[in-house]
Amino acid sequence: MAAGTTDTGWLSGRQVWAVTAGADMASAVIAGLLDAGAKVAQLGDDAETLAAGPPDAVKLTGSLASQAQADAAVEQLETASGLPDLVVISLLPKSALRLAPISALTEAEWRDGACEGLRALLYLLRALKPRIEGRNVAVALIGPSLSLVGCPEMVALSTLLEGQRGMMKSVARQWGGLGVTLNWIAAAPRALSPWFDAAPLAAKPDAVSVALGRGADPRTEIAPVLGFLGSPAGRAITGATLMLDGGEFMVP
Amino acid sequence: MTTPMDWTRQPGLLKGRTAIVTGAGGGIGRGLACALGLVGANVVIAARRASTGEETAELVRRDGGIALAVETDVADRAAVDAMTAAAVEAFGGVDIAIHNASSGLSGKAFKLDEVTDADWDEQVGVALGAAFHLAQSTLPCLQASTAARFIVFSSSQGLHGGAMNPVYTAVKSAQRGFVKALAREWGPHGIVVNGVAPAALTDAARTYLASDPARSAKAMASFPLGRMGDMRDDIGGAVVALCSDYWRYVTGQTIMVDGGYYTAI
Numbered sequence: 001m002a003a004g005t006t007d008t009g010w011l012s013g014r015q016v017w018a019v020t021a022g023a024d025m026a027s028a029v030i031a032g033l034l035d036a037g038a039k040v041a042q043l044g045d046d047a048e049t050l051a052a053g054p055p056d057a058v059k060l061t062g063s064l065a066s067q068a069q070a071d072a073a074v075e076q077l078e079t080a081s082g083l084p085d086l087v088v089i090s091l092l093p094k095s096a097l098r099l100a101p102i103s104a105l106t107e108a109e110w111r112d113g114a115c116e117g118l119r120a121l122l123y124l125l126r127a128l129k130p131r132i133e134g135r136n137v138a139v140a141l142i143g144p145s146l147s148l149v150g151c152p153e154m155v156a157l158s159t160l161l162e163g164q165r166g167m168m169k170s171v172a173r174q175w176g177g178l179g180v181t182l183n184w185i186a187a188a189p190r191a192l193s194p195w196f197d198a199a200p201l202a203a204k205p206d207a208v209s210v211a212l213g214r215g216a217d218p219r220t221e222i223a224p225v226l227g228f229l230g231s232p233a234g235r236a237i238t239g240a241t242l243m244l245d246g247g248e249f250m251v252p
Numbered sequence: 253m254t255t256p257m258d259w260t261r262q263p264g265l266l267k268g269r270t271a272i273v274t275g276a277g278g279g280i281g282r283g284l285a286c287a288l289g290l291v292g293a294n295v296v297i298a299a300r301r302a303s304t305g306e307e308t309a310e311l312v313r314r315d316g317g318i319a320l321a322v323e324t325d326v327a328d329r330a331a332v333d334a335m336t337a338a339a340v341e342a343f344g345g346v347d348i349a350i351h352n353a354s355s356g357l358s359g360k361a362f363k364l365d366e367v368t369d370a371d372w373d374e375q376v377g378v379a380l381g382a383a384f385h386l387a388q389s390t391l392p393c394l395q396a397s398t399a400a401r402f403i404v405f406s407s408s409q410g411l412h413g414g415a416m417n418p419v420y421t422a423v424k425s426a427q428r429g430f431v432k433a434l435a436r437e438w439g440p441h442g443i444v445v446n447g448v449a450p451a452a453l454t455d456a457a458r459t460y461l462a463s464d465p466a467r468s469a470k471a472m473a474s475f476p477l478g479r480m481g482d483m484r485d486d487i488g489g490a491v492v493a494l495c496s497d498y499w500r501y502v503t504g505q506t507i508m509v510d511g512g513y514y515t516a517i
């Protein structure tokens with residue numbers, strides 16, 4: 001267990017919306033936001049995954065499969081919790097988490113794995129817009145860092161993640177004038193989910209492969225970074241990719 | 253004004269190798285096809301319309317090259333398979349596969365709110381669906397080649413997050429992820445996979461620049477080389493280099509072929 005922040009209350013009373021469709025990559029981060037005093041309303045597409053998450057979050061189920069469904073899901077969030085100060089997004093369809101060479105994928109598997117999570121982000125961001133514009137809201141997307149270096153047998157996932165990251169940048173430019181910031185948190189995959197334990201992840205060959213010798217702890221070390229992005233001190237950061245991998249790849 | 257490339261210095265550089273170029277009925281793809289033909293490759297021109305594909309083939313042949321035009325909708329898997337089969341039948345294999353085709357909507361400005369499902373499907377289908385089709389379709393041939401190259405035409409928009417069209421930015425960024433992962437997956441097969449992010453003086457760019465000389469002069473100041481790239485000599489030249497043995501140890505990269513426009517990587 002990494003030694004994280006010992007501060008408490010740095011998100012006291014602030015409203016966080018967490019949208020976590022697909023595989024669970026954000027439960028520990030949400031727990032960290034709750035530790036810091038945030039009120040968290042979590043929207044997921046799977047009741048079982050939601051139930052396994054932090055008990056203190058308000059939990060809602062909804063789909064991002066169409067614009068109408070995304071609008072309805074986000075309306076649920078507003079009704080349940082009021083408008084957000086910080087929005088945390090992790091959209092990784094379970095279909096994207098499959099180890100297989102590209103030659104083994106069917107057309108449908110490719111589409112579901114590489115493209116549907118990208119479309120879901122489009123729908124989600126559009127549903128969020130009227131509720132966050134003009135309010136100095138920070139949007140933080142969380143994903144495993146593997147797409148920045150590539151990973152065999154995960155071409156669809158790598159494609160999806162970089163697509164979401166690209167959309168984040170473009171929308172950061174379009175919405176910067178609306179007072180909305182968007183940023184990407186690229187976390188060490190195994191810090192986000194044990195699912196990656198079996199993945200053939202690239203490793204930085206070096207006498208010191210990971211500068212800190214470990215990835216960031218989501219609860220105590222990633223959640224505070226989100227809190228910073230949502231604070232007045234973080235308002236100047238947008239369109240950025242924050243690599244929270246303990247100093248492994250140090251991407252340019 | 254830049255001196256045209258002297259292609260006589262590289263005769264036969266890719267002689268005997270067969271290259272597929274998607275979206276080669278015009279624009280950058282046509283420039284790539286002509287460049288590859290000038291250095292001896294057998295060029296398979298995958299074009300959505302037979303007429304424009306044949307026009308490109310004639311240009312390649314006019315310069316002494318070898319070309320085959322195949323009408324191909326790259327978003328249609330069966331059409332891509334048929335095109336690959338035609339390449340194999342004509343030339344015995346495929347060594348180089350270049351996914352250059354891009355949606356006609358790529359250059360259109362959209363606010364995120366304005367993107368329709370049809371716009372989305374069109375852009376994603378051509379950028380990502382077609383990359384998947386071409387990869388699956390050509391893999392057996394590339395595995396059999398001793399100089400296999402798979403190249404995806406991306407864009408600096410995907411890196412710097414162009415505001416103009418968030419779908420285009422997203423799919424071009426996605427292609428970069430595709431390239432990195434595929435390079436790692438296909439490296440053990442000896443297949444080199446790279447992306448290219450060009451800044452090309454296409455007909456559309458030429459029209460845009462001509463419409464406002466003052467604005468164009470300002471835009472050109474963003475290019476250290478002071479100009480956008482010629483589709484055959486600059487963009488095609490870089491691709492010829494990537495396909496040659498000289499660059500066989502470069503993989504998983506997105507190469508900026510943009511006159512120095514974007515240097516923030």
